[in-house]
Every structure is written in C-alpha cells, then in structure tokens.
Amino acid sequence: MNLKHYLPVAAACLIMAGCNTGKTGQTIGIDLANLDTTALPGTDFYQYACGGWMKKHPLTAEYSQYGSFTILAEENRKQMQGLIEGLAAQQHEAGSVAQKVADLYKMAMDSVKLNQDGIAPIKAELEEIAALKDKKDVYALLGSLERRGITSYLGTGVGADQKNSAMNAVYTGQAGLSMGERDYYLATDEATTKIREAFKVHVVKMLQLAGYDEATAQKTRDIVMDVETRLAEAFRSMVELRDPQANYNKMTMDDVRKQTPTFNWDAYLTNLGLKDVQEIIVQQPEALTAAAKLLDTLPADQQVLYLQWKLIDHAASFLSDDIVEQNFDFYSRTMSGAQEMQPRWKRAVSVTSGVLGEAVGQMYVEKYFPAAAKERMVGLVKNLQDALGERIKALEWMSDETKAKALEKLAAFHVKIGYPDKWKDYSKLEIKNDSYYANIERATVWASDENMAKAGKPVDKEEWHMTPQTVNAYYNPTTNEICFPAGILQPPFFDMNADDAFNYGAIGVVIGHEMTHGFDDQGRQYDKEGNLTDWWTAEDAERFNERAQVMVNFFDSIQVAPGVHANGKQTLGENIADYGGLQVSYQAFKKATAQNPLPVVDGLTPEQRFFLAYAGVWANNVRPEFVLYLTKMDVHSLGEWRVNGALPQIDAWYEAFNITESDPMFLPKAERVSIW
Numbered sequence: 001m002n003l004k005h006y007l008p009v010a011a012a013c014l015i016m017a018g019c020n021t022g023k024t025g026q027t028i029g030i031d032l033a034n035l036d037t038t039a040l041p042g043t044d045f046y047q048y049a050c051g052g053w054m055k056k057h058p059l060t061a062e063y064s065q066y067g068s069f070t071i072l073a074e075e076n077r078k079q080m081q082g083l084i085e086g087l088a089a090q091q092h093e094a095g096s097v098a099q100k101v102a103d104l105y106k107m108a109m110d111s112v113k114l115n116q117d118g119i120a121p122i123k124a125e126l127e128e129i130a131a132l133k134d135k136k137d138v139y140a141l142l143g144s145l146e147r148r149g150i151t152s153y154l155g156t157g158v159g160a161d162q163k164n165s166a167m168n169a170v171y172t173g174q175a176g177l178s179m180g181e182r183d184y185y186l187a188t189d190e191a192t193t194k195i196r197e198a199f200k201v202h203v204v205k206m207l208q209l210a211g212y213d214e215a216t217a218q219k220t221r222d223i224v225m226d227v228e229t230r231l232a233e234a235f236r237s238m239v240e241l242r243d244p245q246a247n248y249n250k251m252t253m254d255d256v257r258k259q260t261p262t263f264n265w266d267a268y269l270t271n272l273g274l275k276d277v278q279e280i281i282v283q284q285p286e287a288l289t290a291a292a293k294l295l296d297t298l299p300a301d302q303q304v305l306y307l308q309w310k311l312i313d314h315a316a317s318f319l320s321d322d323i324v325e326q327n328f329d330f331y332s333r334t335m336s337g338a339q340e341m342q343p344r345w346k347r348a349v350s351v352t353s354g355v356l357g358e359a360v361g362q363m364y365v366e367k368y369f370p371a372a373a374k375e376r377m378v379g380l381v382k383n384l385q386d387a388l389g390e391r392i393k394a395l396e397w398m399s400d401e402t403k404a405k406a407l408e409k410l411a412a413f414h415v416k417i418g419y420p421d422k423w424k425d426y427s428k429l430e431i432k433n434d435s436y437y438a439n440i441e442r443a444t445v446w447a448s449d450e451n452m453a454k455a456g457k458p459v460d461k462e463e464w465h466m467t468p469q470t471v472n473a474y475y476n477p478t479t480n481e482i483c484f485p486a487g488i489l490q491p492p493f494f495d496m497n498a499d500d501a502f503n504y505g506a507i508g509v510v511i512g513h514e515m516t517h518g519f520d521d522q523g524r525q526y527d528k529e530g531n532l533t534d535w536w537t538a539e540d541a542e543r544f545n546e547r548a549q550v551m552v553n554f555f556d557s558i559q560v561a562p563g564v565h566a567n568g569k570q571t572l573g574e575n576i577a578d579y580g581g582l583q584v585s586y587q588a589f590k591k592a593t594a595q596n597p598l599p600v601v602d603g604l605t606p607e608q609r610f611f612l613a614y615a616g617v618w619a620n621n622v623r624p625e626f627v628l629y630l631t632k633m634d635v636h637s638l639g640e641w642r643v644n645g646a647l648p649q650i651d652a653w654y655e656a657f658n659i660t661e662s663d664p665m666f667l668p669k670a671e672r673v674s675i676w
Contacts, residue, residue, distance in 0.1 A: 028601045028609050029498025029506075034616060042663025045653075046643040049615035059621045061340035064332065064629075067620030067639060068493065073471045076487050080469060081349050083363045097359045100431040104355060107436040108348035114436060115320045119210050121437035122315050126210075129307045135300050138307075139264035142295075143271030145307065149444035152176040152310045153231070153291040156272060158455045160478035161281070162248055165530035168454040170274060173247070173283030174235045176291075177228050178313055179335075181633050185225075185232035189563075191628055195335060200225060202330035203309065209323050210312050220305040227294060227306050234290030238635070239569040244525055244532055247283045256280055260288060262296040273452040317347075318437040337625030355443045357467035358424040361486075364469045365419045369486035374418040377489060380503075381415050381482075384511045387588035388580075391676055397547070402540040409518060409528040414461060414481035418489065419468035473510060475517035477526040482514040493617060499598050500589055501606040505613025508585035509578075516580025516676055520573040521548050547675045551575050551649075554673070558641055561627050566637060566645075574636045578646045580676040586610060586652050607656035615643045649673040 036051025059066050084105050092099035107113075119126075125148075132141060142153065155175030158168050179185065179199060184192060200221050207217035241247060257265060269277055282288055298306070316327035325341065332338040341347075353360045392398070392406050429446040431439050454460075461479050466472055471487040493506045517523045524544065527535045536544070552568035555575055560566050568575075589610055598606035618639035622630075630638060637645055647653045648667045659666055 026499045027495065027497050028604065029495040029502030030604075030609055030612050030616065032602060034619065035612070040663070041657040042659040042665050044644065045611075045647055045657075045665060046615060046618075046640045049612050049643065050619035053616070053619040054621050057619075057621060059623065062338065062342055063623075064336035064338045064626040065620055065622040067622075068617055069471060069620075072488070072490070072493065075490075076469055076471055077346060077349050077353075079368055080353055080360060080364060081345060083367065084349060084352055084360065095427070097356070097426055100426060100429065101352060101356050101359055103431050103433060104439055105348050105352045107433070107439055108351055109344060110436070111321065111344065115322075117435055118320045119323070121319065121435040122311055125311055126308055129304055129311065132300055132304050132307075135296070135298075135303065136264065138295060138300070138303050140267040140271045141307070143268040143273075145311070147272050147445055147448045148441050149448070150307075150310050150314045152307060153295060154288060156269075156274075158451050160459045160530065161250075162244060162478055162526075162530075162532040163250070165478045165526075166459055168457050168459055169250075169279065169281055170277055170455050171281045171283055172288065174231070174287035176310070177232060177235070178224065178310075179228075182232035182235040182237065183632050185229045192632075198330060198334045202326065202334075205326050206312055206316065206323065207309065209326060216305070220309055223302050223306050224309050227298065230294060231287070231290055234284075234287045236284050236287070238633075239567070241284075242522060242570070242573065242635070244522055248532060249282045249285055250279055251282055252279055253277055256282065259285070260292040263292040273449050274455055277455065315437050315440075318351075318440050335625065336629050337623030351440070353467065353469060355440065356426060356429075357469075358420070358464075359426055361419060361468035362423050365486050369418055369468070369489065373486075373489060377417045377484065378415070380508065381417070381484075381511055383588050383592065384508060384515060384584055385410060385413065387591065388512065388515050388584045388676070391584060391587060395676075397543045397674075398540050399537050402536050405527070405535045406519065409480065410515070412480055412528040413515065413518065414479060416464065416481060416483040418484070418486045420464045421462060473514050475514045475523065476530075477518065477523050477532075478530040480518065480526065480528060480530045482511070482518075484511070484514070499606070499609075500593050501598055501609035502613045504585050504589035504592070505610035506617055508588060509581040509614050510617070511581070512584035512588075513577040513581030515584065516577040517573065519580070519676060520576040521545075522573050544675065547673065548572060548576065550671070551579070551673045551675075554649075555637065555641070555645055558645060560631055560638055560641070561624065564628065564631060566631065566641060571635055571637045575645065576675060578637075578642055579649050579673055582614065582646060582650050583676060586650070605656065607652065611647065611653055611656055615647075618642045 031053075033056070034053035035049060036047050036055075039048040039051055041048045053068075057066055063070065084101060087098050087102040088105050088109075090098075090102070092102055129141065129145075132138060145152070146156065153176050154172055156170065156172040158170055161167050161169035177185070179195075184196060184199070187193075203221040203224055204214070204217040207220055208214065212220070236247075251259075253265065257263075265277075269275070295303075312323075313327075316323050328338075328341045332341070389407055389410055392403055392410065395403065398406070430442055459479065461481070464483065464485075465476060466474060466483060466485050468486045470485045473482070473484045473488060475482050488507075488510070494503060518526075521544075524536070525532055525534070527533050534541070552572055555566045555568035555571055558566040593606065600606075601609075604612070620639035622638070627638065630636075636642070644665065648665050649672045651669070651672070653659065654666075661668075
C-alpha cells in the first residue's frame with residue numbers, strides 16, 4: 001500500500017564517479033545504426049536518435065510494445081530460465097527452497113495436467129461461494145477470498161503510516177474492477193466503448209468455459225457490469241489518486257463503523273488475517289461508502305455470481321489452456337494489442353520468479369552480479385547525489401529555509417543497490433504436487449499473511465519492494481529510499497568499455513530520475529523521515545506549483561493518437577523526474593569530465609552522445625491499442641514523449657545540437673520548465 005514510483009528502465013551503470021576520463025580503448029557505447037540521420041534533431045529528436053533501432057526491431061506478434069527495456073527484460077528471463085531449469089532437472093530435499101522453485105516451475109510447464117484438470121482446481125471454491133445464502137455471511141467470505149488474492153469491492157493491506165512512517169498501519173481503498181481503471185466503465189469514446197463491449201463478451205465466454213450455461217453466463221455478465229460500473233462511479237480518477245493528502249484519512253474503527261453501519265468489519269478483517277485493529281486509513285471514503293451500499297443491497301444470489309466471476313477472473317492464468325487463451329484474448333489482445341501469447345516457458349519463469357522472488361534473486365545475483373559491482377554503483381549514486389545538492393543550492397526561486405530542509409532530505413536518502421542484505425525466508429510457504437493454481441493460492445495466502453502480520457509493528461526499512469532480478473528502479477517516499485536492483489545494472493544499457501557520456505546519459509539519468517522523485521509534486525510532500533508533512537514555506541510551495549503547471553500544460557498539449565491527448569497531471573511526477581534526472585546527470589557528467597574532456601567521435605560531441613544515450617533508453621515500438629491503454633493507466637509518459645517532451649525543457653540539449661528558433665521542437669526559454 002506504500003506510495004512508490006516505479007520507473008521502467010533498461011539502463012545500467014556500475015561505474016565509479018568520474019572514473020572514465022578519456023582512456024584509450026573506450027567506445028562511445030552508441031550503435032550509430034540505431035540513428036535515423038535522415039531526421040533532424042530539432043524536428044523529431046526521438047526519430048533521429050531511435051529511428052534506426054525501431055526499423056531494426058519491428059513488433060512481433062508476442063508484444064504490445066518492444067523496446068530497449070524489453071530486450072534487457074528478455075535477457076534477464078533467459079538467465080533465470082537457465083537457473084530454474086537447472087534446479088528442475090534435479091531432485092531436492094522436500095521443503096527446501098530448491099524443491100519449491102523446481103516444483104512450481106514444473107507445475108507451470110505441465111500442460112497435460114493443466115488441461116486434464118480443467119476447472120477442477122477452483123471447483124471447491126466455486127462451491128464455497130455458492131453456499132452463500134444470506135447477505136450477512138458475505139463479509140467473512142469477502143475477507144477470506146481477499147486473503148487468497150480474489151479482490152472485490154475494496155482492497156485492504158498494511159504499509160507504512162504516511163504520517164508516522166516508522167510504524168505500519170492498515171489501509172483500505174478502492175479496488176476490484178476487472179478492467180482495472182474506472183474510465184473503462186464510464187468513458188463514452190469509441191475506443192473505450194468497443195473495449196467495454198468486448199469485455200461483456202469475454203465474461204460470457206469465460207463463464208461458459210467454466211461450465212456455466214449460456215443463460216447463467218449472461219445473467220452474471222449483467223451483474224458484473226452493474227456492480228463494477230456502480231463502483232467505478234464512486235472511484236477517484238488516476239489524477240485524484242496522486243494527491244497523498246486527499247488519500248490519507250485515518251479513522252478509528254468506531255468511526256469507520258459509524259460511517260458504514262451495515263458493513264461487518266469484524267468478520268471481514270478477521271478472515272483477512274487482521275485482529276485488534278484500532279485504526280484504519282481509508283484512502284477513498286466515497287468508494288468505501290459505495291462498496292458498503294452494494295454489499296448491503298445486492299441480493300445474495302447475485303453476490304454469489306459476482307464473486308464466482310471474480311474467482312474465475314483471478315485464477316484464469318493458472319488453469320487449462322482454453323481458459324488461459326480466452327483470458328489473453330481480452331486482457332492482452334483486445335486491451336493491449338498483443339497478437340500472440342508468450343511461450344509457456346516465459347510465463348512459467350515469470351511466475352516462478354514472482355512467487356519465489358528473492359529465492360530466484362539470490363541465485364541470480366550469485367551468478368550475474370558480483371559484489372564489486374555493488375560497490376562501484378555506490379560511487380556513481382554519490383556523484384549524482386552531490387550534483388542534485390549543488391542544483392538545490394543554486395535555485396533562485398527557493399528560499400534558504402526550504403533549501404536547508406531539501407538538502408537534509410537529500411542527505412538522508414537511503415540507497416539500496418543490487419540485492420538485500422537479508423534474504424526473505426520461504427520456509428513456511430508450501431509448494432506441492434497438487435495443482436498449479438493451488439500452489440499460486442498458497443503463495444498468495446503466504447504473502448498476504450506476511451503483510452498483515454506487519455500491522456502495528458515498526459517498518460522494516462531494509463525490506464525490498466522489488467526483487468533483485470527486476471529490470472526496474474523505484475523511490476519510496478515513506479522510507480525516503482532509492483532502489484536499483486541488480487536486474488538493471490548490466491548490458492545493454494551499461495557498457496564497462498563505454499565513456500562517461502554514454503553511462504551518464506543512460507543509467508545516470510535513471511539514478512537522477514529516482515532522486516528527483518523525492519522532490520516531485522508528490523515526493524516533495526514527504527520529509528526526510530518519510531512523513532507526509534508540509535516542510536515548505538507557503539511562498540516556495542506556490543512557486544513550485546506554478547512551475548509544475550508549466551509541465552502539465554506542455555504535456556496536455558501533446559496528441560498521442562488522433563483525438564487523444566496526454567494527461568499532464570497524471571504523468572506530472574514522472575515528467576518532473578525525467579526532467580530532474582536529465583539536469584542532475586548532465587551536471588554530474590560535466591563535472592566528472594571537466595579535467596579530461598572527452599573527444600569528438602564519429603562526428604558526435606560528448607554532449608550529443610549524452611542525449612543520444614538517454615533517448616536510446618526509450619527506443620520503443622508500440623501498438624496503437626497499447627498507446628490508448630497506457631494513456632489511461634500509466635503515470636509515465638509514452639517513450640517517444642519521454643524524449644521529445646523532456647528534451648525541449650533542457651537548455652544543454654539546445655546547445656549540444658544547435659537547436660534554434662527555426663526548429664519545430666524549439667521552445668522559447670521563458671516557456672521551458674524550470675524546477676530542479
């Protein structure tokens with residue numbers, strides 16, 4: 001339930017700060033064939049920097065998008081495949097981590113058993129739901145199902161109390177929409193309406209595959225649409241969800257019960273695994289009110305059909321091939337544009353790596369991430385931290401009072417690199433040879449119980465929220481931490497033989513991006529201890545908001561598809577972080593090479609190579625369906641606009657490529673973003 005920022009990146013750097021100073025034998029790290037030199041940098045920099053790459057990497061049927069990030073993720077998956085299949089080929093002691101990894105993977109790969117089992121793995125749970133005869137019994141069932149990962153009506157979990165960040169608290173918030181986002185139920189544009197109609201067809205097909213007759217399947221479809229549309233009407237938008245103060249409403253359980261008198265909190269929380277809850281943070285009160293009303297008014301027979309749908313929808317990826325294929329057909333083919341399902345081994349590796357993440361991660365780092373690499377990454381992070389500090393000190397729009405607190409927060413950053421110092425204990429998780437879904441459910445219950453057990457206890461600030469093999473990075477405001485898993489710290493985005501222009505342009509910007517999240521429109525609201533509190537002067541906060549609005553307006557003006565615009569407020573935090581990452585890393589790059597400037601190579605200056613390396617991180621081909629999906633669902637801008645939207649805000653980019661008023665991408669200096 002923590003507020004985290006996830007940056008999907010495929011960049012890596014293990015370089016010591018300033019260690020690359022023009023030594024012989026170094027390369028520029030950039031494949032010139034990835035450029036499209038028929039495009040002009042000032043007209044379409046993304047096409048200029050990535051056009052050759054996009055031509056060389058056309059989308060295949062498997063992908064909704066394929067980019068630099070995908071290449072690294074696929075390479076990681078092949079590495080994990082080798083590790084996991086090596087275990088699967090051997091016998092292991094029952095209860096050992098090796099046995100659990102091997103057996104879960106083998107269950108995922110056993111198509112014969114999966115297809116023989118059909119719907120059988122969830123039959124007992126379907127019957128459990130069918131036994132519901134009285135609405136008053138739904139609350140206990142609701143908690144029990146949620147503990148197993150079957151979320152409906154609302155979602156509850158444990159995370160750091162955002163206003164007392166040293167302690168864990170219970171949160172509840174809007175959740176349970178099958179299509180994930182409220183606009184899929186409410187928007188009336190042609191593309192969304194088409195998806196909504198396809199969802200109705202999908203529900204009927206799935207239920208028929210599960211053994212329901214057509215009349216019952218159609219009745220259930222109508223119930224699903226009614227319930228989820230009514231929930232969606234009470235849900236907050238993606239933009240509204242980005243306001244941490246508005247989504248923090250701590251209440252005593254007595255007050256919660258008064259506001260939702262028909263909701264049996266004792267039954268729900270007990271069956272979810274929570275006891276003696278005294279307070280709860282209600283993130284979206286209006287959504288909770290709507291859920292409570294639905295639970296109280298929906299007849300029991302309709303509750304049964306709705307919850308059975310939620311079970312089938314949840315379990316679909318772990319059942320027989322016909323159900324898996326239908327699930328893919330809607331959620332991936334219709335919603336995202338992918339044409340072909342991933343091979344079974346890829347899906348099996350991903351699930352095994354997800355369920356037993358740190359067990360697989362421990363094997364992964366032992367083979368692919370030497371301890372020395374972790375130490376070298378520390379040096380680069382420190383260099384970027386220094387550069388951000390220098391920029392904060394130089395801000396003309398911020399008062400000394402706020403600057404002092406900003407620098408304190410920066411100095412307090414908790415940096416996590418590569419892998420955790422203490423590995424997760426999987427001894428209580430049982431993996432056995434009954435069914436693939438049964439193992440997934442046991443793993444879900446195990447993870448839920450682990451989370452619920454944290455309620456009311458101190459936050460473990462050494463816990464990782466990503467596995468080491470993840471190709472990603474994050475900033476977590478409640479612990480004021482930046483994390484760079486081992487998965488991103490490898491080629492193709494870090495090249496030990498490449499010069500600083502490349503490495504600062506790629507991983508350097510990624511590091512700066514995560515640091516800037518501590519000072520974006522959300523992160524800036526948390527202090528150095530991770531508490532949601534206002535540490536800004538009123539005047540500085542107003543100046544920040546005015547400058548951030550420039551970013552909002554710029555991205556609102558971008559048309560990502562015919563008649564579809566980017567959402568500047570929804571993507572504001574990530575856009576600020578891209579902007580800050582570029583500014584911070586460029587300053588660190590110039591400082592690192594000041595004494596030994598890098599040469600011009602292949603007609604490209606070091607400054608030009610910095611920006612080309614950055615653009616290369618976001619090289620990507622994407623399907624039209626996925627453009628629409630991401631614009632609704634993602635807080636990140638599309639890859640093209642993380643380049644063409646970010647660089648016109650950066651003065652150094654104009655200087656590097658001699659961009660003038662005559663170039664289409666030119667922005668007058670007065671209209672550029674100026675924050676960090």
